[in-house]
Amino acid sequence: MSSDSNGDQNVLCSEEVKTKAEEAKDAANKLFQARKYEAAIEKYSEAIALNSTVAAYYANRSFAYIKTEAYGYAVADADSAVKIDPSYVKGYYRRAAANMALCKFKDALRDFRIVVKKAPSDKDARTRLSECEKIVRRIEFEKAIEVESSQKNLAETIDLTAITVDPSYDGPKFEDGKISKEFIDGMMEFFKNQKKIHRKYAYQIILAVRKIMLETPSLVDITIPQDSKLTVCGDVHGQYYDFINIFNINGVPSETNMYLFNGDFVDRGSFSLEVILTLFAYKCLYPNSLYLTRGNHETDDMNKVYGFEGEVKAKYSEQMFELFSATFSTLPLAHLIKKKILVVHGGLFSRDDVTLDDIRNIERFNKKQLDQGSLMCELLWSDPQTLPGRGPSKRGVGIQFGPDVTENFLKRNNLDLLIRSHEVKENGYVIDHNGKCITVFSAPNYCDTIGNKGAIINITPDLKLSYKTFEAVPHPNIRPMAYAKLIEIINRIKFVKNPITNLQNMTDKLPPNLLALFAPRPPLPYSKPLDRDPAKRKGPTISGVGQYISLLKAYDPDYVPTETVEEKKKRKVSSLMGFSYLAEKKQKAEEAIKKGLEEWDPNNDEHVTGDPFKTLFVARMSFEMTEKDLRREFEMYGPVENVRIVKRKDGQPRGYAFIEFEREKDMKAAYKDADGVKLLGRRILVDVERGRTVKGWRPRRLGGGLGGTRIGGPEQNQKYSGREGSYAIHANHPPPVSSSHDREHRGQSRGGNGGGYSQAGSSSGSRYGSRHSGSYGSSYDRDREYSRRRSGRSRSRSPGRYREDKDKYGSKGRDRRR
Incomplete structure (x- = not known):
């Protein structure tokens, strides 16, 4: 039943239907706790179909959508929850979290204020409100001081000759100021040992790539020589150890072993800096054999929320992040393989008349942020859907396009295939739209929680495709998004205390190990009241063991009795072996200073x-x-x-x-x-x-x-x-x-x-x-x-x-x- 067409029936639905809806909701909660979010969404949808008048069903499904990054759907469900029950605090909380993920901080701030007003005793809500207010103030301040052409000025103000490398630095170094294969091999080994290269070399790599990208068109044509192959990789998201495992499986980049990394190199994983510096270094070494597409995470807002900004600032400096931001805006938006295969990060467009020339003519430089509804935004954010036509994006940005949209676009531009990334897939890749749209994702066990495989696509000169899948490999004990402070507001959302919700209705939010505390228990057995104070009862006298106490005390011949308070006072005022207490204390202090001076260097x-x-x-x-x-x-x-x-x-x-x-x-x-x-x-x-x-x-x-x-x-x-x-x-x-x-x-x-x-x-x-x-x-x-x-x-x-x-x-x- 839908709330629009059968609203009256839902209000009057039978107790049996309500019971079935509750059972579906309980099953969904268990799936959610098991991190099976897609299955949980189906069960929540089943509960809503049975009884669409319960705000909690929409709020819970909204939370599941947040976990699957379908933030647009999450906002829509939260809207439904607060429409059904304007006093339902959790609905506002879910909407605020989804808007935070979409970088709509002002919308999130409005909802957090409502949460605090309706639940003033909720400490967690007040904390989230304070954090959101800081973000909004910072963004407004940055806009106020923003200067045009700051990218150019920043790159020109970095004087590499003024940066000296400390003699104690034992990492890889440039030979004659150029990037070599030996330098990259040493750098990758350095990164594997959780070390960082000197900032001078990091700056040189970024500036060199930026210079290459400034001369690169928005749509790059790729040819595959006869003795070569091209490997298309999807999102790697800062999972450095899985990233280098691709090279172990498929070989390192070279003139004949070509690679195309299709965006989303950074964010989420806590080794994003290592990934992007390695890719940039290989791009400098093999500019015509390694290609990089810009993804939706190569933008300022996403970097601020999902960790890359925090990681660069923690490992190097804010200036380096600004240089990365300027360089990301120079990355090309799409690649065309032998005039037949189009590779983009997201997907297709809300218009039917878009051509390859339209993509070539996109002005991408200095676009640190994407304009909603623009061709550039849709290239980086859109997703395919099974239904024909177009639909609103589950993410809240871009669109969803059906198989007919894909077929029409390919025919209009004389193409055979669309390859894209942008979505987690259980087996690492999936073929949609009658074989015309392929999604590839190369970050296995995404964020250490999903359990998916990673995949890559090998393309031969005659455009034959083959797929390789791989599992995640071990990595150092650093959790994903360790540098993403803002995402904690989203992922660590607690079940907010609703002032009008009783304890019985809140037990479904508890994990299984705590549910037992609220299970029915038998009544306590009757105990006869005490007739006297237990503390005044006469206890047993000392046993015969007491006669051996003196022997136990005398067992240690070196035993020195502890000095009593009275003995200490007496020692202070009298002379003991020619030293007063103060003189003894002073002597110990002088000895400590003398020893410290000998050791201090x-x-x-x-x-x-x-x-x-x-x-x-x-x-x-x-x-x-x-x-x-x-x-x-x-x-x-x-x-x-x-x-x-x-x-x-x-x-x-x-x-x-x-x-x-x-x-x-x-x-x-x-x-x-x-x-x-x-x-x-x-x-x-x-x-x-x-x-x-x-x-x-x-x-x-x-x-x-x-x-x-x-x-x-x-x-x-x-x-x-x-x-x-x-x-x-x-x-x-x-x-x-x-x-x-x-x-x-x-x-x-x-x-x-x-x-x-x-x-x-x-x-x-x-x-x-x-x-x-x-x-x-x-x-x-x-x-x-x-x-x-x-x-x-x-x-x-x-x-x-x-x-x-x-x-x-x-x-x-x-x-x-x-």
Whole structure:
């Protein structure tokens, strides 16, 4: 029954029909939990056909559609659920999740707000709302600062000669600045061992491919020489170890072993960077034997949601992702094999009059995003259907086209066959539309959950096709989409608590191992009430074993009784073997410092790398701060080479970190401006690295450092040693004016010389703690304001001048605590 034609009958449907609908829904839930999503969709559809007035049936089927990436259908089902019951929270939740997957963040934000309003106590919903709001704000900000022709400018601003390769780098290297087969073989082996090549070589590969693609048409003609073969591969989606298994099965690319990879090289898999760099390197080595088609995942929105952006930023930098984005927009959209076989990533069009020349004339450059309804969008997103004609896309983007559409297009353009990818297939490939449309998918066990096979198509010079299928191979223990933070909002959707749903109706959402907790149980047996407090009952007396206790205690001849509190107090106030308690404690501390000084060598520390003059020390951080958080906050000053949060032996953070910039001027800018910035509720303290830049420097734990260690009073137990705390100032001199003198003055005061200096202010850790007490506080505020106006002058100091004065300014920060 449909809700449109038989609405009255559904309202009045019998209890027997309702029971059958519930049984179908329960069966669908079990299939869903077994990850058999297609079968679950069929059962949910059966329940809806029996009783189309239950919102939960539509919401559950919507969730199953989300799992199969049919986001368009998922939105439609969620619409039906909220139409039937406007108070049904889960319907809004499902619609928000589907819109997130379609990158329709504003639509998703609207539904998340409804969810929070209807279920204010749902913590998970509030978290998703906050994350969605951040995404919308970021997108609006990026649009506001977007500059035309940024791709060209970015490629031109990368100066490869300024990037040096560290002598310690042991990976593959270019010979004479060119990509060779030996380099690619070494790079692939390097990637297999979960290592990354130097960023200079990564930039060279991307820039070289971009140059090739800028001269490539949107529709590329391919010929197959007589002694060669062409292999068409479908989606690989960042599954690097399955990707290189294709080469093990079918041979590596060469002049005679040609390959065409049909889009969706990245996203979902957590080794997308390794896949795309390998493909780009082979494209540079064999430009006329390896071909790349753009897929729907070679776009900005998909990369932001499904992990490629996060992966590139984590392994290299945001600048490299922007260069990848610019390069993806240069990839061709289709390939024509010997004038007879058209290969596209998605499918055909919503119009009947499209020709091959129309595809050739598509302006694809600088199109990081696809316009809905355009030929380019339909090439990358459309799917085939079994019914004739055209229909709305199950994905919500592009269309679905039937066998008659395929036949008409092939006849009009004098073609024999359409090969496409874009869809998971159980056996890796499927032949549709009377043999005229073939789908090939090359990512086996997609996302480690589907269990499908992968497949490739071999094409001979006489256009004969053969198929190879293969299973997934083992890979390192890194889950798919490990870098896709946004997709967690979609895949980790919980069953939202509906305020009007009772517990009995919610048990079907539980996994099988928890359903037993809600199964009917027999009543508890009757127990006679107690007549007295069990704690006051007389227990058994000590047994005869007690006579042996003294023997057990005397068993260990080296046993030393534990010192009691009274004995410890007595030892503190008396003299024991010529040493008082305090003297004994002091002696142990001195011995520990002496031993630490013998072992401490910052220049040979395995954890310390990079240029110390480009390294910034950050302290007083929140223990919840991550390296990604620090990278995001400090990349505003310039590209960051490395971030390291120092941790204890048990893996817990110590509250400070080291950030290495690519350029020294960026480190100076961060040193000047980032001090006192509030991150995750705590004001951080920044300083230059001292361990390798100041001769004879010792950290505070070994008796060195800057300033005192602790003070009393209301600020007791608060450490301080930098610009956030007080300054040691001469009693007869006002605070210095310019920022450079200000730092030099502080450096002298922290050197520990004493000499007429006194400690002023508090050590609370706040940079404002000492500025509001006495005349010194107000004068300092005026001087600090004046120094800000002079900041432009201090920023203009050249790197050479800075290095000449590095000893002078080396003491203007805090202790590098290790």
